[in-house]
Amino acid sequence: MNVEKLTCFHFRNYETMSFSFVPKCIHFLYGKNAQGKTNLIEAIYFLSHLRSFRTNQMDSMIMHGCNEFCVQAIVESNHRKEELKVIVDHQKKHLFRFQNPVKKYSDFIGIENAILFCPDDLSLFTSSPKNRRRFIDMELMKLSRTYTSTLSSYQKLLKQRNQALKQSNIDECLVQIYLDQMIEVQSVIIKQRNEFLNSLMNKARELYPFFSNEKEEIGAKYMTFIPIDSDMKSHMK
Structure with missing residues (x-):
């Protein structure tokens, strides 16, 4: 995948900026x-993930004195070009492909597949498990639209269940329905996360000996609150 052209309006310190990149080259x-x-x-990262790696506050990315920002690019992958654009206005994202609106994030994330490594990434090994799950989720969302949809369904069910539990008169039947649906969805999420990490470690074990002079081994395992097996759903009940 190559980013051929990147254009921004009212983004950070750029009132207007445009960059062109030469295909199959390393740029400094x-x-x-x-x-x-x-x-x-x-x-570039924002167009790939629809989030910043620096802040959770989208307003901080809008140029001072402006009401919105726009990031757009022409990207090429497998000899096919895509026109992508995101406009952020009052914490709302408006997505476009070929100037046509895109309603689902899953139809946008990962078209431009950006991979970033920065010093803060080292905190993956020392911070809370939540951050490691977020890392896996972000990579899987770029690889699988099905996973994006499944994760979105789980987050929606979780919100609905929590709202049901906050009612003065709790509907136990409704809560159980949400829980049963969450178990179905979560089992899929856990399996896909585990498969992703196993695949990632297989690749890492191929490459790591080069960096360690074959003196060390690398490994990681996805640890969950239940065994990952054919009876996983029953363990959650």
């Missing part, structure tokens, strides 16, 4: 501090 960004080098990388 250099310049003085605060010129916007990281902002350019953030714009």
Whole structure:
């Protein structure tokens, strides 16, 4: 996948900026501090993930004095070009492919597949399990639209169940319906996360000996609150 052209309006310190990239080349960004080098990388990342790797506050990415920002790009993958655009307005994202609105995030995330490594990524090994799950989810969302839809369904069910539990008169039957549906969806999520990590470790074990002079081994295992087996759903009940 190649980003052929990137354009931003009212994004961070860029009122208007446009960059073109040469296919199949490694590009280096250099310049003085605060010129916007990281902002350019953030714009590419945002088009891939629909979130920033620097902040959860989308308003902070809008240029001071403006009401919205726009990031758009022409990307090429397998000899096919895509026109992508995101407009962020008051914490709402408006997505477009070939100038046509896109309603589902799952139809947009991962078209431009950006991979970022920065010093903060080392916290994956020391921070809470929530951050490691988020990392796996973000990678799977770029690889599988089905996973994106499944994860979205689980988050919606979780919100509905929590709302039902907050009612003064709790409807136990309704809560149980939500729980049963959550078990169905969560079992799929756990299996896919486990398969992803196993696949990732298989690749890592191929490459890691080069970096360790074959003196060390690398490994990771997806640990859950239940065994990952054919009887997984019954363990959740």
